[in-house]
Amino acid sequence: MELRDVEIFLALAEELHFGRTAERLRVSQARVSQSIKQQERRIGGALFERTSRSVRLTPLGEQLRARLDAGYREIMGGLEEAVAAARGQSGTLTIGTFDTHHQEIAAVLDLFRQRHPRCELRMREVPPVDPFGGLRAGRVDVGLLWQPIREPDLVVGPELYTERLVLAVAPGHPLAARDRVEMEDLADHQVVYPDGPIPDYVWESHTPSVTPSGRPIKRGAPVATLEEAFTAIGTGRVVSPIGEFSAASRVRRDITFLPINNGPILRYAPVWRSGSETALIRAFVEAATDTAG
Incomplete structure (x- = not known):
């Protein structure tokens, strides 16, 4: 799973709306849908329940979110610290x-x-x-x-x-x-x-x-x-x-x-x-x- 796909999954898990997720990440709604489908195929199970009125996480999606969220924040924090150090900021x-x-x-x-x-x-x-x-x-x-x-x-x-x-x-x-x-x-x-x-x-x-x-x-x-x-x-x-x-x-x-x-x-x-x-x-x-x- 690419870091961008992780970011898309976590953003959708928070927004629970494909349109708002796409706007937040400045990508197309089709890109969000494509990423989620690819992740679900790779994992072998549905991560979100989708209806015409709502989007919500499945139990599998909740489990994945709990594990990925902490790791993603750690990765991004490490990258921010590395950039700050390279720029003489830390x-x-x-x-x-x-x-x-x-x-x-x-x-x-x-x-x-x-x-x-x-x-x-x-x-x-x-x-x-x-x-x-x-x-x-x-x-x-x-x-x-x-x-x-x-x-x-x-x-x-x-x-x-x-x-x-x-x-x-x-x-x-x-x-x-x-x-x-x-x-x-x-x-x-x-x-x-x-x-x-x-x-x-x-x-x-x-x-x-x-x-x-x-x-x-x-x-x-x-x-x-x-x-x-x-x-x-x-x-x-x-x-x-x-x-x-x-x-x-x-x-x-x-x-x-x-x-x-x-x-x-x-x-x-x-x-x-x-x-x-x-x-x-x-x-x-x-x-x-x-x-x-």
Whole structure:
């Protein structure tokens, strides 16, 4: 029995009317009649009792309907799930962001969920000192990372948003009394540096090794997390540029945030492993691009 014949039988068993069944399935009434007759010949018994006024299932038809209905729904459900997965509409997609940056892509996440309600989005935090670890280990499918990234095993998508840097200092630090600072001021103080596998060229875009005039910026305490950085800064011995989004999410008595004139601007883009691009990743990048547009 072909799947279409099963569909015709189940529709007629529900409608109990050849004309309505044909209209519902968008086939001719003759096609419905022909299918039912073929099924009855193949089975060797009548499935429907037909009169000029009514159509109803025979006991054999009731038995067949009970067995076919559950199987048909299972088959169609499986096909729908396969189509959804092929189109990137189901499954799980893990997005990695720095600190509170998931809030900056809320519109992207909302649009993606609207387009792909069967997909589960999971959020994971990416440590700034190890931006690629989660991607390479498979814990993160797409990371929202600042640029530039020049890694042969990673693919960089379109820029989504930018972030300015502010300078984090202790309230008693000599710079704390100012309204704002210059990048040149960093040459007179030690700054924190990352204790992790982040490439130097990536960190350079966050905290340059020299000021605009070429004066070296001295390294101070090594830190592995943002909280470690704040703790070190709170001692007054070091300072550090911090992304304004992270600064805005924290109110601390031991830290003062100052605007930086001519400071670096971080540019963020989605990043994923080359050779592992999936329909879900493409769908996320498409939602991100449409939202940015």
